[in-house]
Amino acid sequence: MAEAQGTAAAGKLVIRNIGLMLSGDLAKPILDADTVTADGGRITAVGKAKDVDQERATVVVDAKGTTLAPGLIDSHVHPVFGDWTPRQTQLNWIDSFLHGGVTTMISAGEVHLPGRPKDIVGLKALAITAQRAFAGFRPSGVKVHAGAPVLEHGMVENDFKELAAAGVTLLGEVGLGGVKAGAEARQMVAWARKYGINSTIHTGGPSIPGSGLIDKDVVLEADADVIGHINGGHTALPIEQILELCVRSKRAIEIVHNGNERAALFALRTAREARQLERVILGTDSPAGSGVQPLGILRMVAMLCCLGEIPPEQVFCFATGNTARLRKLDCGLIEVGRSADFVLMDRAQESAGKTLLESVAVGDLPGVGMTIIDGVVRSGRSRNTPPAVAIPEVVGH
Numbered sequence: 318m319a320e321a322q323g324t325a326a327a328g329k330l331v332i333r334n335i336g337l338m339l340s341g342d343l344a345k346p347i348l349d350a351d352t353v354t355a356d357g358g359r360i361t362a363v364g365k366a367k368d369v370d371q372e373r374a375t376v377v378v379d380a381k382g383t384t385l386a387p388g389l390i391d392s393h394v395h396p397v398f399g400d401w402t403p404r405q406t407q408l409n410w411i412d413s414f415l416h417g418g419v420t421t422m423i424s425a426g427e428v429h430l431p432g433r434p435k436d437i438v439g440l441k442a443l444a445i446t447a448q449r450a451f452a453g454f455r456p457s458g459v460k461v462h463a464g465a466p467v468l469e470h471g472m473v474e475n476d477f478k479e480l481a482a483a484g485v486t487l488l489g490e491v492g493l494g495g496v497k498a499g500a501e502a503r504q505m506v507a508w509a510r511k512y513g514i515n516s517t518i519h520t521g522g523p524s525i526p527g528s529g530l531i532d533k534d535v536v537l538e539a540d541a542d543v544i545g546h547i548n549g550g551h552t553a554l555p556i557e558q559i560l561e562l563c564v565r566s567k568r569a570i571e572i573v574h575n576g577n578e579r580a581a582l583f584a585l586r587t588a589r590e591a592r593q594l595e596r597v598i599l600g601t602d603s604p605a606g607s608g609v610q611p612l613g614i615l616r617m618v619a620m621l622c623c624l625g626e627i628p629p630e631q632v633f634c635f636a637t638g639n640t641a642r643l644r645k646l647d648c649g650l651i652e653v654g655r656s657a658d659f660v661l662m663d664r665a666q667e668s669a670g671k672t673l674l675e676s677v678a679v680g681d682l683p684g685v686g687m688t689i690i691d692g693v694v695r696s697g698r699s700r701n702t703p704p705a706v707a708i709p710e711v712v713g714h
């Protein structure tokens with residue numbers, strides 16, 4: 318196993334002098350705290366410096382007054398193997414996302430594998446192999462939840478039972494394979510759910526060759542856990558259909574970078590009017606035809622905040638706590654017992670906004686100064702974001 322790549326056990330971590338702490342929880346997005354500790358990769362305390370035991374630390378980080386948030390989660394990626402994608406012939410794309418604050422990724426199917434098998438035994442073998450490969454090797458420490466089979470005709474209940482027993486926890490986007498009819502998809506999604514497998518459906522016009530239009534009737538009938546890219550990936554449904562999906566379904570509303578921005582804002586406003594922002598989650602849908610977007614989640618946060626007129630501290634919850642809850646992950650919230658996965662940010666130099674939150678509210682990207690996964694510092698000043706005003710520092714061991 319590749320322990321050296323991100324599964325090393327962490328000692329006690331203390332992060333102090335945090336200027337603003339974002340919780341990831343829509344119910345209370347800002348915490349009245351300036352210090353976090355973690356041990357063995359789990360959060361052990363959150364509070365004011367004087368109330369938190371900072372003794373016997375293995376690593377101390379001085380946040381220098383910057384903002385700490387849960388590490389961002391990209392709810393929709395298409396990895397293949399390791400830190401390589403054939404889609405745009407890129408190496409180290411996952412490391413680049415880490416520099417955009419992303420610490421966890423969810424595969425919506427390893428669909429870009431050249432020669433991807435479409436027979437049932439082959440697609441199951443690929444899913445199990447991808448799950449194992451990313452469980453054993455975390456590129457730059459990033460947690461990639463992969464092994465998401467793409468449904469094909471003829472799969473039976475026992476296939477889902479077998480996949481779950483082998484460790485598969487996700488379905489690839491329904492609709493990218495042969496299964497595109499509502500009734501057939503509904504049956505397979507139900508089997509997956511019965512065995513604890515989380516499902517996503519492709520929504521909108523076709524993307525890769527072999528995919529097709531998935532309209533609101535198919536999405537509603539299939540009833541997958543996540544309405545994948547409700548704003549299209551790339552091509553969105555008419556907004557009347559998006560409205561119906563938001564109102565008639567209770568499932569997660571996933572908005573992606575690789576989709577239609579007008580449809581994204583429409584879905585967001587509909588969710589807000591329905592008082593259902595807790596259903597909104599964010600993904601990039603990369604690598605894709607539009608490339609890989611290392612800052613894609615931060616760009617979505619800024620866009621949805623400044624054009625969707627949602628407070629920035631709430632929009633960060635879409636990319637953290639909401640996704641963790643709807644994808645059943647142990648990260649995404651600043652809370653004792655959770656995975657110690659963090660991103661530290663500050664406003665970008667010369668932003669018109671005077672604080673981190675103000676800068677995002679006017680549509681600027683924050684500067685990432687540090688990422689931490691499982692209580693271990695993974696990166697410092699981002700090579701991809703604009704430079705932050707203040708940068709956290711490791712001050713002690």
Ligand SMILES: [Zn+2]
Pocket residue numbers: 490519520524545546550
């Ligand atoms: Zn898709």
